Amino acid sequence: MTTDFSFHLLGRDGAARTGEVRMPRGVIRTPAFMPVGTAATVKGMYPEQVKALGADVVLGNTYHLMLRPGAERVARLGGLHKFMNWPHPILTDSGGFQVMSLANLRKLTEEGVTFQSHIDGSKHVLTPERSVEIQNLLGSDIVMQLDECVSLPCEDKVAEKAMHLSLRWAERCRKAFGDPAGRALFGIVQGGAVPALRVESARELAAMDLKGYAIGGLAVGEPQDVMLAMIETVEPHLPQEKPRYLMGVGTPDDIVEAVRRGVDMFDCVMPTRAGRHGQIFTRFGRMNLKNAKHAEDARPIDPQSSCPAANSYSRAYLHHLVKAEEMLGKMLLTWVNLAYYQELTAGVRAAIAAGRLEDFIAETKEGWAKG
Numbered sequence: 551m552t553t554d555f556s557f558h559l560l561g562r563d564g565a566a567r568t569g570e571v572r573m574p575r576g577v578i579r580t581p582a583f584m585p586v587g588t589a590a591t592v593k594g595m596y597p598e599q600v601k602a603l604g605a606d607v608v609l610g611n612t613y614h615l616m617l618r619p620g621a622e623r624v625a626r627l628g629g630l631h632k633f634m635n636w637p638h639p640i641l642t643d644s645g646g647f648q649v650m651s652l653a654n655l656r657k658l659t660e661e662g663v664t665f666q667s668h669i670d671g672s673k674h675v676l677t678p679e680r681s682v683e684i685q686n687l688l689g690s691d692i693v694m695q696l697d698e699c700v701s702l703p704c705e706d707k708v709a710e711k712a713m714h715l716s717l718r719w720a721e722r723c724r725k726a727f728g729d730p731a732g733r734a735l736f737g738i739v740q741g742g743a744v745p746a747l748r749v750e751s752a753r754e755l756a757a758m759d760l761k762g763y764a765i766g767g768l769a770v771g772e773p774q775d776v777m778l779a780m781i782e783t784v785e786p787h788l789p790q791e792k793p794r795y796l797m798g799v800g801t802p803d804d805i806v807e808a809v810r811r812g813v814d815m816f817d818c819v820m821p822t823r824a825g826r827h828g829q830i831f832t833r834f835g836r837m838n839l840k841n842a843k844h845a846e847d848a849r850p851i852d853p854q855s856s857c858p859a860a861n862s863y864s865r866a867y868l869h870h871l872v873k874a875e876e877m878l879g880k881m882l883l884t885w886v887n888l889a890y891y892q893e894l895t896a897g898v899r900a901a902i903a904a905g906r907l908e909d910f911i912a913e914t915k916e917g918w919a920k921g
């Protein structure tokens with residue numbers, strides 16, 4: 551077990567890469583999909599199940615955990631890994647995005663952001679230093695810088711102001727984080743949909759020599775071609791030897807297209823949230839089990855899937871559970887989706903290692919189209 555944090559490129563296929571992020575709590579095989587565990591739980595899943603699916607790392611959220619149960623309380627109880635019984639790597643988001651999307655009465659200044667909790671209206675402050683402190687209290691393995699997220703579309707000068715503030719906050723996070731063994735601070739590239747701003751952000755962050763780089767401010771409703779164009783703009787300015795993480799992305803198609811363009815890590819609430827609402831992702835494409843056409847379909851979702859939820863329950867039964875809004879329906883379909891996302895990323899890793907990513911993507915998209 552290593553005491554350091556290191557990234558090893560094990561294979562390439564065009565701009566796509568496969569590798570390993572090695573750290574004390576375990577190895578993250580890339581391209582990696584990180585299930586979202588916002589409030590110290592991957593909703594509807596046992597941690598043992600999440601691990602058994604092949605997930606090497608889960609995501610936690612500073613914003614949610616600082617409000618409830620509180621970062622100091624989690625620290626007093628031994629840290630987030632012990633608290634949620636996930637002894638493997640955890641990446642925590644900094645709160646930058648959630649404050650903008652969830653909190654009330656926000657006031658943003660150079661110092662940081664003050665806001666009211668969406669849970670009980672209590673007042674809170676998040677500065678770069680406090681965000682790093684909270685993530686340290688949680689015991690996070692990969693800490694994200696605090697950034698200012700703008701919602702798209704926005705005026706260029708708004709994106710520029712937010713990008714420059716985020717750079718100054720990255721520097722403050724770097725100073726507050728220091729260089730603790732086995733842990734990493736990732737910067738977040740901002741700049742809205744303005745190529746020149748994105749390039750400036752990437753180059754300034756690369757100069758800070760951080761352990762990894764996220765591309766943020768995307769997957770906020772912009773069309774896929776805008777997101778992919780932004781990745782192509784930023785990618786050449788990010789160090790080849792460090793992990794790239796596309797925040798909040800995405801559908802299976804988003805993921806394979808972003809992998810093709812050099813992204814290594816992903817997180818998205820899509821598989822868990824959609825599963826709770828009866829929508830699933832499979833190698834045959836998407837299905838909505840609310841649809842009456844499944845009411846008497848005795849077939850499992852996918853007999854070839856290794857996931858019990860996909861190979862041992864009829865579509866009719868799952869349709870019934872979804873219509874009845876039964877807890878088990880949410881659990882089984884979350885399991886189906888996370889299993890597929892892990893199966894897809896495992897397939898991508900193997901395809902890159904074998905130099906056949908383009909064939910794999912073509913075969914995969916053919917499967918989705920057949921339905």
Ligand SMILES: CNc1nc2cc3c(cc2[nH]1)N=C(N)NC3
Binds near residue numbers: 648695697765767770
């Ligand atoms: C769902 N889309 C999404 N885009 C994101 C973008 C960011 C993020 C989280 C996201 N989620 N977290 C940040 N700290 N900054 C950028």
